[in-house]
Amino acid sequence: MFDGLALFGKSLASFADPLTLLIVAGACLIGIVIGALPGLTATMGVALLTTLTLKMPSNVALLVLVCSYVGAIYGGSRSAILLNIPGTPANAAACLDGYALAQQGLAGRAIGISTTGSVMGTLIGMFFLALFTPVLGEVALKFGAYEFFWLALFGVIISGNLTGNDPLKGWLAGFVGLFIASIGQDPIHAYERFSFNNRDLAGGFQLIPALVGAFGFAEVLTVLAAKTQKPVIHRFDSHLPRIGDVVKYWRTILRSGIIGTFIGIVPGVGEDVASWSSYAAARRASKEPEKYGKGSVEGLMAAETGDNACVPGAIIPVLALAVPGSAPAAVLMAAMIIHGVQPGPLIMVNNPQFVYDVVAMMLYATLGILVFGLALVKPLLKVLQVPREIIMPIVFVLCVIGSYAISQRLFDVWTMLGFGVVGYVLRRYNYPMAPFVLGIVLGDLLDKNLRRGLVLSDGDLTPFFVRPISATLAAICLATILMNFAVVRRAFHAVYVALTPWRKAA
C-alpha cells in the first residue's frame, strides 16, 4: 500500500517540470478539440498522435497519448450539448439531457455538469486503476496458455456482443480481425501465412497504420460523404460547476464511476457502453426518472461520469493482461509496445513504476480537462463552427504521413488506405469496429496460446475446460453466445421463475 503511494509520488514528481506540464496542457487541449469535433474520435486521435510522438521519450509520449485520450472523451460532450451531435460515440448519452438543457438556455450549466462528471469519473477510475492493476497482475501470473486463449476469445466475443446492435455482426468483425492478425509470419515457426510471396505482406500488417485507416480514413470518408449543416449554437448561461450538483448527486457520481470503471475492465467494450449503462442505472435509481431525456442534470452527470471513468478502467487490463478494454486503449497498448514498454502479467514484477506513471498521467490529464474545459469555452465554440470540409482533408494528410512515418515504407500507406475502405464499408453495413480492432490486437495471443495449449496437453482439449479460470472464461463465452438465442432466453427465464416462486407471489 505504502510502496504504491511512494511509487505514485515518484511518478507525480517525475512529470512536474515546466516543459512536461506544457506538453500535458497541449495534449489535453488537442484531445478536447479532437473529441469536440464530430467525426474525429478518441481512437483516431490517439492513433494519429502515436505517429506524432514517435521520437519523444517514451514516458512523455505516453503522457501525451493518455492526456489526449482523456481529453477526447471529455471533449465529445461539448458538441453533444451544443449541437446535439456526439463528438465521439461515448458521448451519445450526453446528447439526451445535455442538448435538452441547452435548448432551455442552460448550455453553460450543462457544460459545468459534464466537466464535473468527467473529472470525478476520471478520478474514480484512476483510484481503481491504482488499486486493481497490481491485484489483477497478481492473478494474471497464474494464467497459462489455456487461460490466455480463452481471454483472447472472451474479449472478441464480449466486445462483439456489447458494441454495436447486432452481436452476430460483432462476432464476424472480431473473427475477421483475428484472421487479419494471422497474416504474415506465424509467431511460433515464422512460417509465412497468406503472404502470396509478397515481401511486405510477409511482415504482416502493422497495427497503427491499420487503426489509422479503420478509424481515421474511414471517418474521413464517412464525414465527407454526408452533407453537414452549419451548426446552430444556443444562448449561454454560466458554465462554472456548482458544488451543490456534486453534493446532491454524489451517489450517482459514485455509482456511475464504478460502473464505468468495471465496464472499462471488460475487454473491448469501451466508453459508449459505459456511458449508456451508467445512464440507465442512474435512471432506474432516480427519484425523478420522468426528467430523463428532458434536461436531467442527474442523467447528464451519470453519462459523463461513466464514460470518463471507463478510460482508466480500460487501461487496467492493458497493463495487467495486455488485453485492451476499449478501442483507444488498444492503440495506447500498441503505442506502449512501440515505446519499449511490455504490458502484461509481468509488468508489476519488471516495471511497477510504469503502472504508477500511468496513474499519475491520469491525474495530470484530469487537471488538464478541468482547466481547459472551464477556461476555453468560447474558443472551443469557434472550433466547433469550422466546417468539416476544411478539417477532413487535413486529417487525411495526417493519416497518410502518420502511417508512413512509423517505418517509412509506402506499404503502410497502402495498409491505411485498405483498412480505411474496409472499415468504411463494414461500418456502412452495421459491423462494429471495436471487435474488429480487438481481433487484430488479440489474434497473436489467441494463435500462440491455442497451439501451445494443445502441445502441452498433447492434443487433449480437457485442460481448456477444467482449469478454474479457463472453465469460468469458457462458460462466460458460451453463455454470452447462447443468451442471444430466444429459445435459450425463454428456457432460462422459465427456470428462473420456477426457482424463485416468491417473486411470482409478490
Next chain:
Amino acid sequence: MADSPPSPRADLVWSLAWIAIGAAIFTGGFTMERLERQNINPYTAPGLVPALLGIGIAILGAILLVRSVRRTGLTAAAEGGTPADRSRLAVALALCIVYAGGLVGRTLLGFHVSFWLATALFVFVSILAFEWRDRRARGELGRGVAVAAACAIGTAAGVTAVFQEVFLVRLP
C-alpha cells in the same frame, strides 16, 4: 454515423460473401505447409488457427444467411445512400486515393511530385470541391478559393516542417 439499418438483402449478399471468405480461409489454412520435414509438433501447424477461424467465419455467415432469408431477404429491395451522398463519397475516395496512392506513392502517375506540393494540391482541391456548391450559392467563390489556398499552404508547410525537420522523417 447516423446510418439507417442495412436491409435484409444487403445482409443476404454479405452472408454469402462471408461464407465464401470463410471457405477460402479454411482451404488456405488446411492446405498450408505442415512443416513435417522439420519434425514439428503437428498441433503447432501454422494453418491450424486460420483454418479454425475460416470455419468460424463460414458458420457465422451461414447464420446470417438464414436470418436474412427469414427476414424476407430474397424479396426486399437493395438499399444505398442518396445519389448526392454517393457522388460525394466517390469524389472523396478518388481524391484520397490519387493523393495517397498516386502522388505520395508515385504508383499511379509514375512521376515524382514533392510531398509538400502533393499535399498542398490535395488540400486545396478537396476543400474547394466539397465547399464549391455552398460557396457558389452564397456568392463567396473568391473567398472559398482564398480559404482553400491558405489551408493548403499552411498544411503543406506545417506537416513538411514538423515531420522532416523535427521528426527527421525522410518524406516520400
